[in-house]
Structure formats: structure tokens, C-alpha cells
Amino acid sequence: MNFVCPHCAQHVELDEFEMLEIDTLHDDFHCARCGETFAAYINDCMHCAAEQTFVWKAVPTEAELAAVACDSCGHVNSAPGRDEHDSLF
Numbered sequence: 001m002n003f004v005c006p007h008c009a010q011h012v013e014l015d016e017f018e019m020l021e022i023d024t025l026h027d028d029f030h031c032a033r034c035g036e037t038f039a040a041y042i043n044d045c046m047h048c049a050a051e052q053t054f055v056w057k058a059v060p061t062e063a064e065l066a067a068v069a070c071d072s073c074g075h076v077n078s079a080p081g082r083d084e085h086d087s088l089f
């Protein structure tokens with residue numbers, strides 16, 4: 001899987017991304033090029049099944065995670081850690 005580092009804007013390929021769980025925030029990745037850490041999240045759209053990657057320079061807030069929307073159809077999955085507030089819609 002291919003990520004673009006939010007710090008140096010270089011494509012970073014890491015084998016460990018192959019094993020990343022989807023719909024889970026991973027906040028401790030190191031860019032192999034610039035050495036900075038960044039947070040990555042794989043969004044598996046529940047609506048159209050598109051799989052997309054999102055990255056942040058710092059760990060995203062709950063609001064930032066909740067705003068992650070599918071590029072293809074605009075669907076917003078419920079963000080991780082928000083199960084107790086499932087009455088949004």
C-alpha cells in the first residue's frame with residue numbers, strides 16, 4: 001500500500017501497511033524518507049467499498065476523523081471510537 005507522507009510529500013511504501021487493519025487509526029508510523037511520524041487511517045467505504053488512505057501530520061482529533069469522507073461517493077463511515085454516539089443520523 002502506498003502512502004504520501006504529510007511532512008515531505010514523498011510516497012512511502014511500507015510493507016507493514018499490508019497488514020494494517022482498516023477502519024482503525026494508526027498513529028505511530030515513521031516516514032522512511034524524512035523520519036517524521038504521522039498518523040494513517042484506511043477508510044473502507046461501507047457504501048461503495050472504495051478503500052482510501054488518509055494521513056495526518058499529528059494524531060487527528062475525533063472531529064477530524066469523523067470528517068473523513070469517501071472520495072468516490074462522499075459517504076462518511078462512523079469514525080473509530082465513536083460507537084457510543086451512534087445517533088448522529
Ligand SMILES: [Zn+2]
Binds near residue numbers: 006010032033034036
Ligand atoms: Zn516524510
Ligand SMILES: [Zn+2]
Binds near residue numbers: 045047075
Ligand atoms: Zn464510497
